[in-house]
Amino acid sequence: MINLEVPRKFRPLISQAHQVAAEVFRPNSRKYDRAEHTYPKELDMLAAAIDGLSEGGGTGGAGAAGVRRSENGASSGDEGTRNGSNMATCLSIMELCWGDVGLLLSMPRQGLGNSAIASVADDDQRERFAGRWAAMAITEPEAGSDSAAIRTTAVLDGDEYVLNGEKIYVTSGERADLVVVWASLDPSQGRAAIKSFVVERSNPGLKLARLNHKLGIRSSDTADFTLEDCRVPKEDLLGDPEISTGGGFAGAMQTFDNTRPLVAAMAVGLTRACLEETKRLLSEAGVEFDPEAPLTVQPAAAAEYLSMEAEYEAARLLTLKAAWMADNSKPNSLYASMAKAKAGRTCVDVALRCVRICGAVGYSETELLEKWARDAKILDIFEGTQQIQLLIVARQLLGKSSAELR
């Protein structure tokens, strides 16, 4: 039976995540926004608690463990529907990002690399990398959205692959224990030859080139690396080592079907933070909100607030739908991209409007609105930009291949 309310069973999870967001993230938001590249020590003690959260509620961390597809099929009807780890993870991320997106991204052991390992690693690998913090290195100076164009190479030499190339914009690259590096076994063979390798952060061939200074999410470190004859044991290649059309790259990209709703959830959480703060400030300023009255008879600020709330709700429900589909083993690539596109652009749009509506209070560092407006923009870029999401959605709606619609 159709129901779009968050089920009661997730309340403890949401409440725990909210406490973390309110009592640990928010009080430290400004501090680490200003002290870019300083490791937020407060997170160490939290990491253990988050691991506990993950085990408790099916999962509930930042997504590292919760992106495997449910294996139970679902039939129609109440008995069949599942609200599982994908939804739990989205809900907890929404709460945590209501607190602070940068600090969520800095959470130990919750990296995108952990998602990749959880999604595609074999049992042996999963065991070996358990409990370790893994970053993900895909982007290169000349290859961003077009990840099939990466130039980093991996050449098998005895029992090891030798990696050479440059990687940029690696979230948590400095702090993580491991970096999952995407490299090509044979650049002439395009996407079929792209594989991912788990590289120890301490590997001498993996050299930190620099840390980036950024518009927002400054508490999260964003590292650039050079790989110089970086030797990786061949059993640390994730997935199938053979060059095969279809299989390998598609598998790697599938990680994104699972993680896109999580990034959408981050955007939803940040959007809610902006809306709540703006409503508070507007209420203090004497603006009244009346959901029953037409927008045309309400004060402009109240009408604008309601229109932003509408965008937020659309983004939130699209995100929950994508997660629900994943929990119920329904192919959700289309809806994952719809959610990411909608939530990504909504959080930027809403955050910037909130800053404007609140005037100097919104723009000044005395409040957090201006910070959220800076943090927001990355959510419409990483894990597939707005334009990439629109491409994916369009190809699916129109039934087009990537060759036809480029």
Place this chain on the structure above:
Amino acid sequence: MAISDQGMKLGLWALNRFAGLGVLDRVGAREPAERLLHRASRDGTRTAARASRTFTAAAKLAQPSRLPAARSSGLFDLTPTDEQEMLVESFRSFAAERLRPAATEADAHSTPPAELMAQSSELGIAMLGVPEQLGGVFEERSATTSVLIAETLAHGDMGLAVAALAPAAVSTAISLWGDAEQQARYLPAFVGEEVPAAALALLEPRPLFDPMRLETRARRLEGGGFALDGLKALVPRAADAELFVVAAHVEGEGPALFVVESGTEGVLIAPEPAMGLRAAATGRLTLEDVQLPAEALLAGGAREAYAECVQRARLAWCAVAVGTARAVLDYVVPYVNERVAFGEPISNRQAVAFAVSNIGIELEGMRLTTLRAATRADQEKDFANATAVARQLCSEKGMAIGSDGVGLLGGHGFVTEYPVERWYRDLRAAGLMEGALLV
């Protein structure tokens, strides 16, 4: 003035209004306009002269009967029930095979075909909210089911969907807020063979209309009863309606709903064709000292009932906007794939493809927020805010989808040979209509 004279007056009023407009000739609309006028004078006469059928109480129940609310397991779920699927399936074929093919002509003639209206009654549209004891067929009342059906019908055509759903608004209002006497008097007609045309009239003709601040007034009469004065705008099938539920502000009290039989003296109807929804034959209702018995008041004049009515009507408009917006998407996808420019399908271009993506994304947001508000109504949770959210999206995104639909077809989009210009006109209604439909 005799009632029939008033009817004649209306016909002449309409004649003066339209006949002098040179624009009719320029756009080739003279003939349809004359047809319309013929209808206007005919209906003007008839409405004022002929009383509606006599609504008499059948077997009166001791207590008013209400359908119980549906119960949910509490899990997030987008799966319709088997009953909902079955209903949607049958309405889908009606919408595709009957409504869509009839839409162009009904729009041009500003009239819903009588045969289609009869068929929609046979499908039981008007009895969706009627309790089982009074002849209804459903065990549970479900705004969600009504949303799904309205959406499905509007995918065929919004104007015809509104025409078909208008009587259901009245039967639903009486089911929800009528007492045993009112239910026994009016509801049997809606489950019978000849369902009366009927309409829920809230909207008034002025900018910044707020349904909580009505200008239509209800004066309490000495010795009981009320006298109503005011105007109601864009009432679907107003000329054919035998029964209205009319919103009026009870002086010194607040807004409330009244059952008004069309034959009551002082009820005047003029055609009010609009930008869209033309197939719904919208009309303007004038109430001149319309004297009603005390029993005409619904829900004892409770403000909560009226506020709920406003919300449920808005949700219904969201539902038809969602269906119409999906019609746009389903139409433009094959069009942009087949239309060739510069040597390839225009959908190979991102400017075109991304417009289609955005239609898909925003449509999904409209639909999910509408369903959420409806399910909250069914769960007897507060749904005012959820409805405001859905209405905002269906108004703004729905209109943007209508506009992009025309834009994607280019010149083809602008001519009536293709349906998208009609959807453009219809979708504008979703953000401004109040009343008329109910879920």
